[in-house]
Ligand SMILES: C[S@@+](CC[C@H](N)C(=O)[O-])C[C@H]1O[C@@H](n2cnc3c(N)ncnc32)[C@H](O)[C@@H]1O
Ligand SMILES: Nc1nc2[nH]cc(C(=O)O)c2c(=O)[nH]1
Ligand code: SF4
């Protein structure tokens with residue numbers, strides 16, 4: 001593996017899914033295979049509703065790390081306690097462009113339990129402790145089983161029923177947050193949107209949230225997952 005490129009890393013609570021509320025170090029890897037991250041290319045991307053800036057290595061605690069040991073040391077330093085296991089959520093961008101056997105081993109050696117948020121289009125290395133697959137539009141999902149499947153709803157090219165062949169212990173619907181699709185213009189305005197608590201802009205998400213509630217109530221085993229960090233105004 002050449003050097004690992006990380007956009008940002010931070011300590012917060014997992015905001016989504018079955019681990020919602022659990023303290024975690026987040027490692028956001030740079031780069032994705034379903035969008036290049038440029039607003040000008042969003043509309044034509046396979047994944048066109050992304051809420052995340054994953055371009056470059058310039059975020060908090062971001063950088064380029066020469067080997068797995070150096071990155072794992074950097075990440076465990078963000079865990080504030082002697083309590084083990086420590087918990088890490090690897091996300092991005094698409095983490096499986098970079099997360100390999102060497103990094104899984106180095107993170108385990110540091111005492112981390114490893115969770116991953118992936119679009120499911122790339123195979124996972126062995127040893128991931130918690131896998132969340134979130135299928136996107138016309139992409140081909142190659143992972144056939146996971147701990148939780150998180151469907152961002154609605155999607156023009158994909159419905160939840162298209163995904164139930166993927167084995168999962170939990171099937172979640174997560175309301176699509178459309179605040180990033182309004183093309184407000186400058187990078188500064190987009191960054192301000194990303195940092196704005198949903199409480200301030202809740203009107204914008206009520207439609208998809210209500211659609212998700214209705215879908216879950218009509219279609220067990222689907223359950224609702226909210227992006228609680230956005231309501232709380234935390235990372
Ligand atoms: C930014 S992605 C990074 C990990 C991976 N590339 C993926 O798509 O799963 C992290 C999580 O945010 C979700 N997500 C991205 N944009 C969203 C949006 N506009 N509304 C709701 N969830 C979104 C993704 O589906 C995924 O579960
Ligand atoms: N608190 C918090 N929880 C999250 N769960 C998934 C996230 C992601 O961007 O992958 C995320 C995130 O960015 N922050
Ligand atoms: S696959 Fe994930 S990181 Fe890539 S553009 Fe979509 S939501 Fe964003």
Ligand SMILES: [Mg+2]
Nearest residue numbers: 051052091227
């Ligand atoms: Mg996020």
